[in-house]
Amino acid sequence: MTVQRTQAPASCFHCGLPVPSGTDYTTLINGKAQPMCCPGCQAVAKTIVDGGLDGFYRHREASGAINDGRLAAESHLADELALYDSKAIQAEFVRHISSEQAEATLVIEGITCAACVWLLEHHLGQQPGVTQFSVNMTNHRARLVWNPEQTRLSTLFAEVLRIGYKAHPYHPNREEQLLEQENKRAIRRLGVAGVGMMQVMMMAIALYAGALQDMEARFVEFIRWSSLVLATPVVLYSARPFFITAWRDLRTRNLSMDVPVSIAIGGAYLASVWATVMNTGEVYFDSVTMFTFFLLIGRYIEMQARHRTGKAGNALMDLLPASATLLQEGHEKMVPVSELKPDDLVLVRPGHTLPADGIITDGESAIDESALTGEYLPISKAVNDPVVGGTINVEHPIKVRITDVGANTRLSAIVGLLDRAHADKPMTARVADKVARYFVLAVLITSATVATAWSFIAPEDAFWITLSVLVVTCPCALGLATPTALTAATGTLRQQGFLITRGHVLEGLASATHVIFDKTGTLTEGNLSIQQMQPARELGSHNPYAIAAALEQVSEHPIARAFRPYFQIEACNTRITVNAGVEGEVAGTSYRIGKPSYAAELYQGPLPEQPDRERQWLLLADRQGPLAWFALDDQIRKDAAFTLSALKRLGMQIGMLTGDDSSAAARVAQELGIDTVKQGVSPDQKLEYINELQASGASVVMVGDGINDIPVLAGARTSIAMGSATDLAKTSADAVLISSELERLALALLVARKTRMIIRENLTWALMYNLVALPLAAMGFIAPYMAAVGMSASSLIVVGNAMRLSRRPRLRRKHRE
């Protein structure tokens, strides 16, 4: 049954959400009154226009992709911001440059496109006392330089809020600082290798042309020395990471691909230096620099993808609020969460996040635990019930006595599981490294044999023939075979909305046997929507959607949110009853919506029969009797069925793990045709299940989104997080489905298999070339320059073959079952 929509509402010019009919919020933008969905958006748009920044609406990529103004309307945030003026808190992230200048680094929430960066920089730049405000779009960090005498920091935070974004102080941790240093070092290495390669190549062309035209020996010698000068920093600085890993691998008696790469770079460089100094033989500075540069590019792209989701440092912090309302001798006091101690009494208002684990001492409310369990329906809690930090209080104010803070909280315990899971993760042996092991041995033995043999036959030629052998077998093609294919495939998949953040993903996907999904938020949308409306009597002029939406407007409950699109008229005298429903007057008539028994109390009559038992039904009633039923359900993602059948066609076994133990889980499984279902499992049990599967030889791909999935994401051989997942889930996963479209998963699997095939082709080609060229070189038929040409040609073929992966593969829809 499809949702019956009354009409397609106009969308808000600012945030793109539907505008509730019956409301009239507009803002004059570019001389034209534009519709707004709520006072929040209206205020944000007005601030933007008044600041002369309406260019923002022209610059942004798509309307609706941006922040929603509701954030700005939350007045309680303003009190919280006052905390940032306290010296103790500023000490953590503010640096005083001079007596009049201070510098702070902030993390900005809500940045979606470059226009946001533009808007933020201009709006904050206009504030008095601000010297500089620059925003980094990649990591959403902003650097603020301002005069604390002139403007208070909380005012600036409030200004960020006024245009619809949220700022947090940024506390860099050690790990993030290391990442930043690593990134800068990699860019410098790449730059040196690139410039060096180009210069040496110019010299090399002069040498090749000179060889044909008989250049005078003194010039040749001079150009060789110049190449030596230019190539030296490339080898000593840019290629250093290869040497370091190779040395480490040799010491642990483990031959990886870095070993032959280092031998090739080091060997060819030393031979060329020898040739230059002694003024004999050939120089290979061009090959050395080019090889280094190409390998570094591959490494750099891989590293960038890894860093993209590497915001681990602040991920946990984002789940907890910055401040809490402490109750001391009957007074309310705002304190930073870090100052809370066990036994403190805090007040948590509706819509606020619980700052730490505790026990309710006063009040009852519904708590949204979706961040921890992935379940979207709030759980009602009363006095003496335990509550967990990071969950959200939905309905009524509660007083909580803190029991655990910091590292002792449940949230921290889940994160602790991460480390254990990472340690148990099965290692993926790389094909190239296995090949490299034999290859290096073979080359070293052959070279030694050749050198010994020729020193008996013709000692004066021995060195150059051995060098030919080394150059011919230079593992350029072999070294490039895997990285180029991986780089091309990673790039293609990124365009398709599948972001790979760890190197083993493609190999893991190609060899996968099981794909295990989480239910809520992964196979389903993860929020409630109205699936069906069934009148309980003749409706007449009543519009049940409008009445229900008017009543539900006052509630923050996820059920109420499902009614938001239908909001048209205001209700008055509304009253919320925890875990039951809402009562109120619309156009002079009293209504109740909620649990059938609660609604029936209004008309004091018998309960009408519920349409079915499988779904959750809400009853809307007035004093005359029941009016209408609403069926609410979490909808299965549109592309889930197609993706699962595509995966099955690719030979995958599908499973589902969910913390939900209701009949909904079984229904989803049945509808999608999933045979293996584990429901009602905790994060530990999920991890255990995956570990057992993996121990029995399966290669598991885990797809999930919530905090409760984090341990299992970390433990699965390959893990994928949805784009809408929490930051922490994204960081512990190996890949992210940016657009949250499951279909991309099947596509990624296809690309991974194709990549594996191309890597094998490349390796075969590189080995074959070496097998043919090696005997010829060993017998002295190949001059070193011929060896260099052959080596470059085989590298180009390998690169060209890998480029075939940049074409987008297609899933054929005609096979649809």
Next chain:
Amino acid sequence: MEIIYLLIPIAIILVSVGIWAFFWSVKQGQFDDLESPAHRILFEDDGDMIPDDARPDHSDKTDNTP
């Protein structure tokens, strides 16, 4: 041909100056954000710098910028 004795050292000096400038710009954080500068160039925030008589049509306020 003797000129290369002069030109090649000059080239090497220029390359080292270039590398030094590159290192400096990496240190300044110019390579931290490789995304937004590409878009930033397209943002028109110089409306007030266009002289009045050069504006295409200043009677129609709603359509003075694309």
